[in-house]
Amino acid sequence: MNDRKPRIRPAALAALLAVALMLSSVPASAALDPRFDPSKLTIPPLHPIKEVKPSRAVLGNGLVLYLLENHDLPVVLGQSYVKGSSLWEPADKVGLGGLTGEVMRSGGSAAHSGDWLDDRLAAIGASISTRIDEDLATAGFRCLSENTKEVLGLLAEVMRKPAFPEDKIELSKVSLRRQIAGRNDEMLDVLQRTSAFAVYGKDSPYARVPEYATVEAITRADCVKMHAQCFAPNRTVLVIYGDFKKSDMQRLVAGAFGDWKRDPAATPALPPLPARAGNRVVFAPKDDVTQSAVVFTHIGFKADSPDYADMEVLERALGGGFQSRLFNHVRTQRGLAYATGANSGAGFLRPGLFFAYSLTRNDSVMAALDLVRDEV
Secondary structure (H helix, E strand, C coil): CCCCCCCHHHHHHHHHHHHHHHHHHHCHHHHCCHHHCCHHHCCCCCCCCCCCCCEEECCCCEEEEEECCCCCCEEEEEEEEECCCCCCCCHCCHHHHHHHHHHHHEEEEEEHHHHHHHHHHHCCCCEEEEEEEEEEEEEEEEEEEEHHHHHHHHHHHHHHHHHHHHHHHHHHHHHHHHHHCCCCCCCCHHHHHHHHHHHCCCCCCCCCCCCHHHHHCHHHHHHHHHHHHCHHHHHHEEEEEEECHHHHHHHHHHHCCCCCCCCCCCCCCCCCCCCCCCHHHHCCCCCCEEEEEEEEECCCCCCCCCCHHHHHHHHHHHCCCCCHHHHHHHHCCCCCCEEEECCCCCCCCCCCEEEEEEEEEEHHHHHHHHHHHHCC
């Protein structure tokens, strides 16, 4: 065993002492480079934001078309926004809207099956998607500009004449059953669902969730009816962006959608929101976990509110990141939270849900509750 202590050479020792003396003689104020002093930073003016001016046209059947050319890449993207809602589904068939939106794409059209679409779109590096959500129904595509005519035509087929084959409906039901079976696995999922129950009421269309019985009750005829309720040219805004000439694209859209018949029926209204109730405490017991969740929630606001920008700043400051007040106080300083954050509650067609939350240990739930309440 070598017990000798390391030796420091005299020259090295002298150099270290010299450096130490130099550092000790530097004033504390000089240690901070003024270029990086936050109080002295100069912020240059923001670059001007170029106004985007897409062209707008309305087809004879009421479909609204927005076009914006960009030739940087040989790519075209399109998205249609339709005044349709999954909230129109019957109470005994909750899940119908999401299932219909999924099978529109997975089941293909009357002319091309969903499996054929999968193969063809993969072969040309394109995609088509469809959804029916609470606020809007959507259908979109992405493709290389050389394939625009073909892919736009396939999108029109899926939007206008989806096939809804029974095997794809059953496959979508299998997915819904799995979601139901696992919806209590994640604490945040339970938290959001319980918050909606508390604010809207468990039987409200805004809070309903699929159950095994409501999924089993869905038939192909229900999908056809839900599609007809949502998708019509006079309820559709189609936006296309990318590598094309406006005149050419107008002709393609007119050819794909121009003979689509209007729906003379009035668009159903969204269900009314409940009146804001007084403050109350709601419990959602879950005995098989070692953590708890605390949430403060209420109805939020619409995105066209004049307070939108202020509320976005509030969200960021309150619980929108690592530097937010909730994160610093509840997690960093006190070490009480696995996760914490906030959402301002902005909604597009209706107010969303404001919430501020924290996940914590069972034995620290009251301390976390007090901290979140103080910040809110």
